[in-house]
Amino acid sequence: MATVPISIARRRALLAKRGLLFGSAAAFVATIALARSNHPASAAATSAARSSSQSTAPATSGFGPADVGPATASETPSVSTGAS
């Protein structure tokens, strides 16, 4: 797998430069607002969001795609996920 080495200090410096240091309350509020403003209101918006995320996915990320979908209201969970 092709990867770009990056030191922890360098990564932290990059995050700090971009205002993305962990634990920033202001950044969190901005994330919530951004996520809600992007909420798909139509099938077209959903499709656009999907295309956008695919276009930026690096070929070497190494993570396989999920095969998931919505559960209907009549379906009872057989198992639950939770913090491990």
Next chain:
Amino acid sequence: MTSVDRFTAMGCEVVVGGAGEAELAAIRGLFEAREQVFSRFRPDSELNRVNRSSAPSIAVSALFAETLADALRASAQTLRLVDPTLGVALEDAGYDRDFALLRSEHRPPGPGAPGRGSSVRLRGRILSRPAGVKLDLGGVVKARAVDDALRLLDGPGFVAAGGDIAARGGVVVGLPGGGALNLRHGGVATSGTTRRRWRRGGRLQHHLIDPVTGQPSESIWTLVTVAAACCRDADVAAKAAFLLGVDGPAWLDERDLPGRFSSPAGEVTNRTWRALVGAQEAAVGA
């Protein structure tokens, strides 16, 4: 699903759906074997033998080498956020015994030790690492066991351990805080700090260590749930997204992975989640 069985392994409940008697026995054996090799809390585990050794290079078993190689791949996939060298940091935080035995204590936590994953070398089955490095492969061991256990089922079914799930043939998965999704094939995992946490010297501690500081992460999230092609991918991505804080949702989107994020201020789903799962999942009771 015709049958659901439960047992305890790796300090958590394992739930198996769709297994026959022989398959269930094989899955129990798999979890026991993995725990014997990788447990931090069994003095005679291979992991502890490796961590006790002062030799700069040491031969390890094929299973250990394969798992460590995967842990190093996970490190490379996550800008070294998921780091296999945080054994000392976990002990400094106070996680030095089985979680069921952990108690809050007045003594303060240790200073923590930043991750040194880039210093680990594996050539075949020969492991080299600097003095003082203690491995902890918990970042991949349990999820890989879940994936491998699922392969022991002939037909459709699922395996879950401590909430990390792999399924084949479709299963409805309840989500923390309510809601559900339909996992047709692959894995779902949740990382967070709502369950495994304790206090040292009055300070809240948990098991998700920031490899930059070597101390429990101060992420804004309390829980991150991710779905992927397998449980290992979901678990690694969930840990990374948790540690990335506000950058987590976009990081998952860039990898086409759906993620749901919980914090004391509310919940956020990323674009991929909304595209695949939708926004109506909260209507289904967990």
